[in-house]
Amino acid sequence: MKYVWRTLVFLCSLVVALGVVGVGVIATYGVKWARELPDYRELDALTLESTTRVFARDLTPLGTLVPRLGDANVNRTIVSLDGISPYMLASIVTNEDRRFFEHYGVDPFGIGRQVRRILQNERVQGGSTLTNQLVNNTLLRDMERARTIERKAKEWILSVQVERSFTKEEILQDYLNVIYWGDGGPVELYGLHAAAQAYFGKSPRDLSLAEAAYLTTLVPSPGLYYPRYELQRPYMRALLDRMVEDGWVTRAQANAAWREKLQPRGWRVQYDANGTITSAKLVDRSQTYLKAVTTTRAPHFVRQVEEELIKRFGAERIYRSGGLNVYTTLDPQAQSAAELASRQAIVPSGATLGAVLLDPYTGEVLAMVGQKLVGNNPPREWNNAAQGQRQVGSSIKPLLYTTALSTGQFDQLHEEFDAPTDFPCATCPNGKYAPQNFDGKYYYRDMTLREALDRSLNIPTAKLAVGVGLPTFREKLQSLGLNPPKDSGLSLALGTLETTPLGMAAAYAPFVNGGTWKQPRFIQRVTTAAGEILYDAAQERPTQRRVWSPQVAYLGLDMLMGVVNDQGPQSLAVRAKIPGWQVGGKTGTTNFVKDLWFVGVTPMYVGAVWVGKQEGGGMGNRDFSGTYNPPIWRTMMQGALAGKPPRQFAAPEGITYTQEPRLGVEVAKLDPTYQSAANTQIQHEDERPLYREVNAPQGDGNTVRVALDRRNGRLATEFTPPEAIVERRVRLEDLPGYAPPANPTPLPEETPAPNATKKPSTPASNRPNTDAVPQAPVVPSTPSSGSPAARAP
Numbered sequence: 185m186k187y188v189w190r191t192l193v194f195l196c197s198l199v200v201a202l203g204v205v206g207v208g209v210i211a212t213y214g215v216k217w218a219r220e221l222p223d224y225r226e227l228d229a230l231t232l233e234s235t236t237r238v239f240a241r242d243l244t245p246l247g248t249l250v251p252r253l254g255d256a257n258v259n260r261t262i263v264s265l266d267g268i269s270p271y272m273l274a275s276i277v278t279n280e281d282r283r284f285f286e287h288y289g290v291d292p293f294g295i296g297r298q299v300r301r302i303l304q305n306e307r308v309q310g311g312s313t314l315t316n317q318l319v320n321n322t323l324l325r326d327m328e329r330a331r332t333i334e335r336k337a338k339e340w341i342l343s344v345q346v347e348r349s350f351t352k353e354e355i356l357q358d359y360l361n362v363i364y365w366g367d368g369g370p371v372e373l374y375g376l377h378a379a380a381q382a383y384f385g386k387s388p389r390d391l392s393l394a395e396a397a398y399l400t401t402l403v404p405s406p407g408l409y410y411p412r413y414e415l416q417r418p419y420m421r422a423l424l425d426r427m428v429e430d431g432w433v434t435r436a437q438a439n440a441a442w443r444e445k446l447q448p449r450g451w452r453v454q455y456d457a458n459g460t461i462t463s464a465k466l467v468d469r470s471q472t473y474l475k476a477v478t479t480t481r482a483p484h485f486v487r488q489v490e491e492e493l494i495k496r497f498g499a500e501r502i503y504r505s506g507g508l509n510v511y512t513t514l515d516p517q518a519q520s521a522a523e524l525a526s527r528q529a530i531v532p533s534g535a536t537l538g539a540v541l542l543d544p545y546t547g548e549v550l551a552m553v554g555q556k557l558v559g560n561n562p563p564r565e566w567n568n569a570a571q572g573q574r575q576v577g578s579s580i581k582p583l584l585y586t587t588a589l590s591t592g593q594f595d596q597l598h599e600e601f602d603a604p605t606d607f608p609c610a611t612c613p614n615g616k617y618a619p620q621n622f623d624g625k626y627y628y629r630d631m632t633l634r635e636a637l638d639r640s641l642n643i644p645t646a647k648l649a650v651g652v653g654l655p656t657f658r659e660k661l662q663s664l665g666l667n668p669p670k671d672s673g674l675s676l677a678l679g680t681l682e683t684t685p686l687g688m689a690a691a692y693a694p695f696v697n698g699g700t701w702k703q704p705r706f707i708q709r710v711t712t713a714a715g716e717i718l719y720d721a722a723q724e725r726p727t728q729r730r731v732w733s734p735q736v737a738y739l740g741l742d743m744l745m746g747v748v749n750d751q752g753p754q755s756l757a758v759r760a761k762i763p764g765w766q767v768g769g770k771t772g773t774t775n776f777v778k779d780l781w782f783v784g785v786t787p788m789y790v791g792a793v794w795v796g797k798q799e800g801g802g803m804g805n806r807d808f809s810g811t812y813n814p815p816i817w818r819t820m821m822q823g824a825l826a827g828k829p830p831r832q833f834a835a836p837e838g839i840t841y842t843q844e845p846r847l848g849v850e851v852a853k854l855d856p857t858y859q860s861a862a863n864t865q866i867q868h869e870d871e872r873p874l875y876r877e878v879n880a881p882q883g884d885g886n887t888v889r890v891a892l893d894r895r896n897g898r899l900a901t902e903f904t905p906p907e908a909i910v911e912r913r914v915r916l917e918d919l920p921g922y923a924p925p926a927n928p929t930p931l932p933e934e935t936p937a938p939n940a941t942k943k944p945s946t947p948a949s950n951r952p953n954t955d956a957v958p959q960a961p962v963v964p965s966t967p968s969s970g971s972p973a974a975r976a977p
Contacts (some may be wrong), residue, residue, distance in 0.1 A: 235262060236493070236508040238486055240516050241708065246481045249490050249502060249510075261377040265357050268376065268388045271396040273356065274432035279400045279423050281314040282430060285352055289315040289343030315343040318359045360388075366401070366406030373406075383409075383448050393437060394444035397423050413451055413464040482519050484554035484567040485512070489706045496719065497710075508718070511709040513548035515541075518789075521823025522551035529816045531556060531795050532777075532803035538568025539820055540685045541791040544693035547702030547726065549686070550789065551824065566798065570686045574794055577679035577772025577809070578640045579688060579781040582695075582747075584677050585637050585645075586740030587660045588652045589854075590732055592862030596743060596851040597844065599630035600644035600890075601913050607646060607674055607875045617674055619646050622773075634844050634851050637743055638750045640771070642678050647889070649677035650875065655867035663731045664691040664701050679772055685792035688783045693790050695744060695768070698836070699737035703727035733861040734836040735854055741833060742767030742852035744785060749845050758782050759814035762822050764830040769817070771809040776802035782813030787831035789824055793817045877913070889913050890922065898924045 204300030208305055221506050226726045236249040250262060265273065277284050283291050291313050312320070319342045324335065346355065365373070365379035372380050379402075380388045384395050391399070401419040402408055408416045424438040433441075443459040453464045489512055493502050502508065518541050541551040554567030566572070588594040603626050609617035619642045626643070636644035649657060654676065658668045661681065683691075690704050703726065710719040732740070745768035748757045760782065769784025780795040780803075793813045797803065841850045854862060876888055891900040892912045899922050900909050914922060 214818055236502050236510060237512045238489055238512060239510060240481075240514045240519075242516055243511070244516055246486050246512065246514065247483075249486075249493070261375070262361050263357075263375075263388050265353055266917065268360065269391040269396055271433075272360075272388060272391050272399070273377065274427055274466060275396045275400040276360065276403070277356070277392075278427045278432060279428055280317065280403065282426075283601040284314050284356070288311060289313060289347035290340045307419055313343065314359050315346055315355055316340075318355060318362065319343050319346060321362050321364070322358075323337065336710070355626055363403060364406060365402060366409055385449065392426075392441070392444060393433060394420075394441040394446050397441060399446065409448065413448070413453055413466070414461045417461060482514055482552065483563065483565075484569060485514055485519070485549070485552040485706065487565070487567060488549075488552065488570055492667055492706055493710070507713045509711045510707060512706055513543075513550060513708055514706075515550040515824070517826070518551035518824035521559055521826070522553045524822045524823060525816050525819035526555070526557040527559070528819060529556060529812075531812055534797055535690050535795055535803055536568060536798050537571075537795045537816065538572055538685045539791065539793045539816065540569045540689050541789055541820060541824055542689045542693055542704060543703075543788075544696040544785070544790045547690065547693070547704050547728070548708075549704050549706050551820070552686075564798075568685070568794060568798075572684055572794065573682040573686070574779045574796060575680055575682050575774045576688060576940060577774045577779060577781055579770045579772030579783045580677070580679045581637055581640065581645055581663065581666065582740055582744055582770050584649060584652065584657055584692060585633055585743055586695075586732065586736065587657055587864060588633070588648055589739045589862040590660075590736040590862050591652065591656070591866050592854070592859055593804045593866065594633065594648070594651070595853050596634040596739070597632050597842065597853075599632055600632045600636060600647045601877060601879045602629060602636070602641055602643050604625045605647065605877045606644050607650070609673060611673075619643065619674070619678060632844060632846065634743060634746055634750070634849075637770075638747055638755070638847070642757060645677055646674050647875065649674055649701055653866050653868040655869055656864060659867070660731070662862065663729060664694070665703070667689055679774060685794045688781070689790050689792040692783050692785055692792070694695065694731050695741040696785050696787065696790055696833075697737075698734040699730055699732035700728050701731045719827075725728050733860040733863065735838045735858055738833075738835050738839055739852050739854065741768055741785070742768060745833075746849065746851070748784075750849055756810040757782065757784070757814050759810070760818050760820060762786070764824060766833055769814070773809045777804060777808065778802055780809035780813050781863060782809055782817045784814075784817050786821060786825065787833050788828065789821060791817055791821055793820070888916060888919065890919070892922065893924070896925075898922055900924075
């Protein structure tokens with residue numbers, strides 16, 4: 185007996201000890217988990233009072249800004265309880281949490297039922313309360329519904345906190361706005377507004393009892409929509425019966441709902457008089473991919489607005505402090521035109537696009553489309569207009585040519601010889617960089633800058649970059665808001681720089697506005713819900729800087745207009761012409777046709793269009809920017825300009841004109857009395873080695889470009905003043921005859937030099953390519969594609 189007693193005492197002591205240890209362990213982990221809990225007050229962001237509303241410049245609404253709680257996708261249109269059918273509220277409570285109005289976040293009866301099922305080896309059914317589900321779908325989303333003690337403990341603690349801080353009505357409203365309702369195609373269906381629109385094309389307040397029951401039965405398993413409609417009918421019947429039991433509806437109402445001939449979008453269903461299905465066929469699954477799911481107009485633009493607001497005010501101010509009204513720069517007419525252009529755009533197979541429209545005088549973004557739009561389907565979230573860093577190809581050339589004009593050492597009639605040419609390059613194979621013209625075509629003659637840009641020739645462009653100096657060009661690009669690599673070589677002049685359509689449009693804007701780069705902006709004004717002004721662009725000094733003088737900017741503009749107009753039907757950009765309007769612009773195509781560009785200007789707006797594959801990669805050897813991009817740009821620009829009287833570009837003082845004999849056109853040049861308007865300083869990285877032209881035809885032999893003293897026609901020396909230096913091309917065998925005299929006799933400045941050209945120029949060449957890439961002109965393209973460098977048109 186004593187032994188039994190001792191055994192019982194031991195067992196009781198062991199149980200107590202284990203209990204104490206268990207309580208201690210639970211307390212330890214409980215304290216730890218409590219410290220790791222997210223802030224339950226984040227749910228404040230789902231109340232209507234904190235919604236941030238976004239408006240276009242004409243005050244039409246664009247949408248609302250609602251955060252993602254964790255990784256949860258919250259539908260952009262939040263609905264309040266008074267905007268929801270009472271049948272929907274009753275069916276959700278009946279199906280998901282019949283004791284919702286009786287518990288405090290954790291339902292002991294529900295927990296008890298689950299314990300009983302476990303002990304009886306029965307299948308465990310969902311016992312979570314609506315509050316538990318709300319917490320899991322928002323605050324604990326990152327735990328991915330892990331079936332662990334930690335997650336369950338955190339779920340219960342947060343649920344109690346939420347119940348203490350929010351009313352039942354607020355919790356139910358939040359739940360209905362975040363719950364997942366199935367696959368809506370490019371945009372998944374989160375929230376009741378999206379579900380009601382996608383499945384029935386209705387607003388939540390107009391749902392019938394039958395429709396509410398149908399949507400409610402999808403909550404546990406949204407995939408039930410697709411396999412067989414008739415499989416879902418028993419769940420609807422059971423739900424309607426429980427609603428009668430709980431007193432939400434009468435038996436007559438439930439029977440009428442059962443007999444209602446529901447037709448969820450995409451299904452064709454036939455019923456008999458008793459509500460029994462006679463046939464059901466899923467005729468079009470894509471019917472749920474509705475534009476109504478994306479309730480934000482211009483979603484890519486609004487996303488940029490959201491990012492700018494967060495940077496300026498912080499997420500707390502945007503989402504959880506009473507809500508804001510944001511008045512943006514978006515022009516509805518221009519946005520509609522951009523969306524139309526995107527829908528109508530013909531692009532290579534598998535390609536998408538990005539397009540943007542700016543006001544060059546203010547920097548305001550008027551329209552933005554980040555993807556190729558297809559019908560009314562919501563676009564993918566990635567914004568190619570503002571996020572996609574892509575090689576710009578030959579669309580960079582007008583920036584180089586205008587930089588050359590801004591030095592005062594070049595004008596549009598400056599000539600460069602077009603023939604295969606090697607450039608010294610320390611990092612290239614065999615120490616040479618050998619770019620090629622598009623399709624390997626050469627003219628083997630002097631080309632004026634005007635004609636070289638019209639034809640988008642790479643060799644004259646590379647030679648011009650040598651004369652201008654890559655440091656000069658890089659510095660100018662930086663002032664235009666672009667970011668060339670510090671070690672970029674001559675391939676930079678041919679378009680290996682990477683940026684976005686937004687960046688290129690902003691870089692072209694100085695051609696129109698007289699030479700000033702302006703930071704693109706999306707927001708005009710921000711106020712609180714009470715009308716207090718938090719930000720007003722008109723009261724702040726804009727981010728801007730002068731890049732070119734008005735005269736130089738107009739010279740570059742004149743060249744841009746030449747690209748579109750000089751060659752008539754042969755022009756690479758002829759498809760960008762708009763009747764009644766002056767148009768200038770430049771195409772761009774990168775190697776292997778990975779990126780297609782057109783950036784264009786009119787007297788009112790500037791715009792850019794990129795076409796390419798989202799994941800990178802070539803699009804075929806016949807798909808060039810002149811074929812695809814100018815028509816897209818024209819549709820967008822023409823729609824934005826519709827109804828506006830045509831304007832003309834106005835030349836500033838200091839501009840004269842001269843004839844370009846080969847093209848037969850007048851070209852703008854700087855009046856000598858305004859020479860100070862060309863004030864860019866030429867910088868070179870080191871001594872400027874000679875480049876070598878190869879394979880010159882018609883017995884010319886190999887030639888080199890040399891620097892001559894225009895006063896005597898001999899090679900320039902260190903004593904030759906810069907203004908007396910001119911570039912010339914001579915045969916290698918004739919080079920000794922140009923040696924400077926041993927005892928040079930000073931010549932007066934006005935003495936004309938034998939065989940001197942009419943236009944002075946700087947000595948050619950520098951070490952043109954420092955790319956750390958083994959084969960020029962190959963540099964990385966986008967991070968995802970690693971494409972080669974730019975090609976010509």
